[in-house]
Amino acid sequence: MDHMSLTEKWLRGIALTLVVLFFMFPIFWIVLMSLQTNETILRSPPSMVFEPTLKNYVAIITGKLDSHVASMDIAFMRNLWNSILLSVCSVAVALLLGVPAAYAFARHKFRGSEDIAFTLLSFRFAPPLLVLLPLTIYFQDIGLANTYFGLIWVYQLICLPLILWIVRGYFEDISPDLENAYRIAGHSWLSTFRRIALPLAGPGIAAAGLLAFIFAWNNFIFALVLASADKQPVTVGALAFVTASGIQYGQIAAAVVLSIAPTLALALYAQRYLVEGLSLGAVKG
Amino acid sequence: MPELRIENLTKRFKSETVLDDVGFTVEEGRTLVLFGPSGSGKTVLLRCIAGAEEPEDGHILIGGHEMREVPPEHRGIGMAFQNFALFPHMTAFDNIASPLAARKLPRDRIREDVERVAKLLKIDHVLSHAPRALSNGQKQRTALARALAAAPSLLLLDDPLRNVDAKLRFEMRLELPRLLADQGATVIYVTQDYKEAMALGDRIAVLSAGQITQAGTPEDIYRRPASIEIARLFGDPTINLLDVVPEKDGGGVFVRLSGQRVPLDGGLEAAVGKDCVLGLRPESLRFAESQDGIPVTIEAETPFNEKTVTLVVTERGREILISRPAGTEAPSEGKTSIEVESSEALLFDRATQSRIVPDQGGGTSEAAA
Numbered sequence: 001m002d003h004m005s006l007t008e009k010w011l012r013g014i015a016l017t018l019v020v021l022f023f024m025f026p027i028f029w030i031v032l033m034s035l036q037t038n039e040t041i042l043r044s045p046p047s048m049v050f051e052p053t054l055k056n057y058v059a060i061i062t063g064k065l066d067s068h069v070a071s072m073d074i075a076f077m078r079n080l081w082n083s084i085l086l087s088v089c090s091v092a093v094a095l096l097l098g099v100p101a102a103y104a105f106a107r108h109k110f111r112g113s114e115d116i117a118f119t120l121l122s123f124r125f126a127p128p129l130l131v132l133l134p135l136t137i138y139f140q141d142i143g144l145a146n147t148y149f150g151l152i153w154v155y156q157l158i159c160l161p162l163i164l165w166i167v168r169g170y171f172e173d174i175s176p177d178l179e180n181a182y183r184i185a186g187h188s189w190l191s192t193f194r195r196i197a198l199p200l201a202g203p204g205i206a207a208a209g210l211l212a213f214i215f216a217w218n219n220f221i222f223a224l225v226l227a228s229a230d231k232q233p234v235t236v237g238a239l240a241f242v243t244a245s246g247i248q249y250g251q252i253a254a255a256v257v258l259s260i261a262p263t264l265a266l267a268l269y270a271q272r273y274l275v276e277g278l279s280l281g282a283v284k285g
Numbered sequence: 286m287p288e289l290r291i292e293n294l295t296k297r298f299k300s301e302t303v304l305d306d307v308g309f310t311v312e313e314g315r316t317l318v319l320f321g322p323s324g325s326g327k328t329v330l331l332r333c334i335a336g337a338e339e340p341e342d343g344h345i346l347i348g349g350h351e352m353r354e355v356p357p358e359h360r361g362i363g364m365a366f367q368n369f370a371l372f373p374h375m376t377a378f379d380n381i382a383s384p385l386a387a388r389k390l391p392r393d394r395i396r397e398d399v400e401r402v403a404k405l406l407k408i409d410h411v412l413s414h415a416p417r418a419l420s421n422g423q424k425q426r427t428a429l430a431r432a433l434a435a436a437p438s439l440l441l442l443d444d445p446l447r448n449v450d451a452k453l454r455f456e457m458r459l460e461l462p463r464l465l466a467d468q469g470a471t472v473i474y475v476t477q478d479y480k481e482a483m484a485l486g487d488r489i490a491v492l493s494a495g496q497i498t499q500a501g502t503p504e505d506i507y508r509r510p511a512s513i514e515i516a517r518l519f520g521d522p523t524i525n526l527l528d529v530v531p532e533k534d535g536g537g538v539f540v541r542l543s544g545q546r547v548p549l550d551g552g553l554e555a556a557v558g559k560d561c562v563l564g565l566r567p568e569s570l571r572f573a574e575s576q577d578g579i580p581v582t583i584e585a586e587t588p589f590n591e592k593t594v595t596l597v598v599t600e601r602g603r604e605i606l607i608s609r610p611a612g613t614e615a616p617s618e619g620k621t622s623i624e625v626e627s628s629e630a631l632l633f634d635r636a637t638q639s640r641i642v643p644d645q646g647g648g649t650s651e652a653a654a
Contacts, residue, residue: 175368175370176337177366177368177370178370178372178373180332180335180337180357180364180366180370181364181366181370181372181431182372182383183336183337183356183357183358184335184336184337184357184358184360184362184363184364185358185383185384185387185431185435186358186359186384186387186388186435187358187383187387188356188358189356196372199374200373200374
């Protein structure tokens with residue numbers, strides 16, 4: 001890197017700027033939109049010059065949506081709370097189930113273990129609609145439709161395979177001799193798992209948990225079909241802004257900014273671990 | 286200090302048999318060196334004893350107790366791994382303390398014990414370091430310290446000197462026997478280095494392709510190897526192996542090397558007329574004073590510090606290595622002749638590769654005469 005020529009440095013800089021612009025522009029634009037009224041947003045041609053207003057945020061946080069025709073209540077903060085509850089609980093449950101399972105798949109090759117692991121992975125590549133219809137029907141039968149419990153259960157389809165497969169790679173990368181050494185030193189199986197395997201796979205577990213959180217947060221279709229208004233997360237809740245009196249672009253933008261803020265903050269904070277974690281698991285060393 | 290007994294131990298991985306009916310006993314407080322080329326099953330055998338692998342068949346008895354159902358943590362074993370297997374997220378101190386912590390000893394007692402064993406192995410100044418901050422030698426000592434810390438009655442050492450540099454290996458080879466004797470533990474020491482095996486073992490068991498091919502004292506193995514393979518594994522430079530057919534006349538049993546008689550033990554009469562391999566240790570050969578030895582031409586001379594190795598070629602083109610202490614007088618080029626210390630000569634059956642043991646009762650020994 002040190003011997004890079006000046007032109008090379010410039011080209012690299014330009015390329016990076018283009019990439020960043022391309023990916024950051026929508027976020028930048030939506031932040032701008034969230035600070036405008038519907039009238040200024042819909043101006044033609046669009047202009048960057050406007051008087052910023054926090055009206056949209058106020059409307060969303062207080063739950064009072066005022067258009068020029070009528071006033072209506074929205075429960076966006078409730079949606080946000082639902083999102084947090086569903087994502088956190090889903091990831092917690094998936095970690096609780098997935099980490100021991102990943103360890104089992106990594107360390108104990110039993111008959112059919114590969115098949116089971118692959119079946120779990122295949123949940124990730126089946127289209128969600130495939131499972132949704134039967135799920136809706138029998139969730140209604142057994143009373144799980146429109147419950148947090150039911151949603152968290154279904155969210156395992158998203159979180160569990162992800163955690164299982166990423167964490168499994170981490171456990172496989174830990175030399176079994178480390179665990180053997182700890183057991184021969186006189187520690188039980190359980191304490192070896194807790195004191196050796198878990199801490200050493202720590203970065204991987206954190207990375208997998210973070211990814212699972214983002215996937216759970218961004219999920220739309222499961223909650224759309226299986227939850228009614230009071231259980232819906234932000235992704236579904238945003239639909240409420242399409243009202244009879246028009247689409248409230250300003251409020252949608254403010255809602256989007258509020259809903260991506262937690263994951264964005266989390267990802268920015270953890271990106272170092274995320275990159276390190278994901279690449280460490282892939283490379284045997 | 287228990288005795289370790291292995292009986293009919295068999296271990297397979299899928300269809301491959303890694304250990305095949307292995308059996309031996311290590312008396313309490315003794316050191317057995319398990320010697321063999323890589324892939325011979327040494328490490329697997331240690332793992333079976335430690336409980337990290339489950340054998341398909343056979344018995345492992347420690348102090349007379351069957352270990353089959355006993356989990357590794359209850360076998361009372363200390364083990365040092367070839368790859369050290371230090372816990373990377375713990376300091377050297379916590380690594381060494383782990384067997385003590387498992388025994389739920391009080392904090393002060395653990396500190397005392399760790400410091401004692403660390404001082405013994407000269408790593409007391411690096412106890413607060415993480416393994417990645419240690420040199421290879423320090424890692425190796427930390428791994429050894431961890432194995433020794435709880436004063437286990439059975440100690441398994443899996444080639445602990447393999448990954449350390451030559452200087453440290455030499456030092457440790459001198460230190461280890463004393464250290465092991467102080468521990469008073471029953472020890473199995475795995476190595477691929479014959480010098481280590483000779484230096485450390487009360488007994489040596491040679492493992493080859495999953496079977497014990499010979500077990501005995503270091504002297505037994507060196508002077509009376511059971512097969513050509515074992516003879517070749519022990520000794521540096523390696524043993525000279527020459528195809529011969531023993532003959533017999535009124536003077537006794539002998540073989541011809543370049544027309545010269547090399548007398549053999551009279552008890553080898555049974556080998557007369559068979560295709561055999563003569564094994565001559567390089568140090569059992571010397572340059573002849575007179576001209577009636579085996580005529581050879583000197584090809585090359587390699588001086589080592591403590592010895593000089595000379596490569597000579599017989600008239601029939603057979604290459605022979607001769608080793609002599611450094612500084613001794615000897616011709617260094619041209620034609621000369623060599624003599625064989627025939628009491629040291631070994632005879633192997635070329636078909637079975639195993640050594641032909643002289644028949645003690647029969648025949649007159651020309652070599653002894």
